[in-house]
Amino acid sequence: MVIEASGLGVRMGERWLFRDLDLAVAAGECVAVVGANGSGKSTLLHALYGLQEPTEGTVSVVGRTPDEREPDFRRAVSVVLDDSALYDEYTPEQHMHMLGLAGETGLPDIASVEMSAGQRRRLLLTGAVRREHRVLLLDEPERALDATARGWLAEIITEAKKTSAVVIASHHAPLVAKVADQVVRL
Numbered sequence: 001m002v003i004e005a006s007g008l009g010v011r012m013g014e015r016w017l018f019r020d021l022d023l024a025v026a027a028g029e030c031v032a033v034v035g036a037n038g039s040g041k042s043t044l045l046h047a048l049y050g051l052q053e054p055t056e057g058t059v060s061v062v063g064r065t066p067d068e069r070e071p072d073f074r075r076a077v078s079v080v081l082d083d084s085a086l087y088d089e090y091t092p093e094q095h096m097h098m099l100g101l102a103g104e105t106g107l108p109d110i111a112s113v114e115m116s117a118g119q120r121r122r123l124l125l126t127g128a129v130r131r132e133h134r135v136l137l138l139d140e141p142e143r144a145l146d147a148t149a150r151g152w153l154a155e156i157i158t159e160a161k162k163t164s165a166v167v168i169a170s171h172h173a174p175l176v177a178k179v180a181d182q183v184v185r186l
C-alpha cells in the first residue's frame with residue numbers, strides 16, 4: 001500500500017473530528033473523502049502530508065511517517081491543498097519552468113496575481129499532476145472550476161491514478177462518482 005492509516009484520530013479541543021479511521025490506498029486507486037463543512041476532510045489530508053499531528057493512530061505514506069519538510073517525501077507526494085502555492089509575479093510558463101517542466105498549460109501568459117481563481121486553480125493542478133509523483137493529495141480540487149474545467153479535472157485525476165495513489169476531499173458528487181474507487185465519509 002502506498003498510503004496506510006490505522007486507528008487514525010484527530011481531536012480539536014474537546015471534539016473528535018474522526019476516530020478509528022483505517023485507510024489503505026494502492027497505486028492505481030483514488031479515495032474520495034466526503035462530508036459536511038467542518039467535518040475534518042482538510043484535516044485528514046493535512047495528516048497525510050505531515051501538516052497535522054494525529055491525536056492517535058498511525059499513518060504511513062510511501063513507507064514513511066509524513067513530513068513535508070523531508071525532501072524525499074516531498075518529491076514523492078504532489079499536493080494542492082490551498083491557493084497559496086503560487087508566486088504572484090510568475091506566469092504559467094515560469095511556474096512550470098520552476099518545477100523543471102516545460103509545455104503548454106492552455107492558460108493565459110500573464111502573472112498569476114492577474115488570473116481568475118479558476119485559472120490559478122488550473123495552474124496549481126497542472127503543476128501537481130505533471131511533476132513526477134507516487135501520491136496525489138487534492139483538497140476540493142473542483143473549487144472555482146467551471147463545467148469544462150471540471151471535466152478536465154476528472155480526466156487528469158484518472159490519468160494520475162495510472163501511476164499513483166490519489167486522495168481527494170470533495171463536495172462535488174459527479175467528480176467523486178467518476179474518479180473514486182473508495183469513499184470515506186466523515
Ligand SMILES: Nc1ncnc2c1ncn2[C@@H]1O[C@H](COP(=O)(O)OP(=O)(O)OP(=O)(O)O)[C@@H](O)[C@H]1O
Pocket residue numbers: 012017035036037038039040041042043044169
Ligand atoms: N488549527 C486549528 N485549530 C482549531 N480548530 C481547527 C484547526 N483547524 C481546523 N479546525 C477545526 O476543525 C474542524 C474541521 O476543519 P476542516 O477544515 O478539516 O474541515 P473540512 O471538512 O475540510 O471543511 P470544509 O468542507 O468546510 O472545507 C473545523 O471545525 C475547524 O474549525
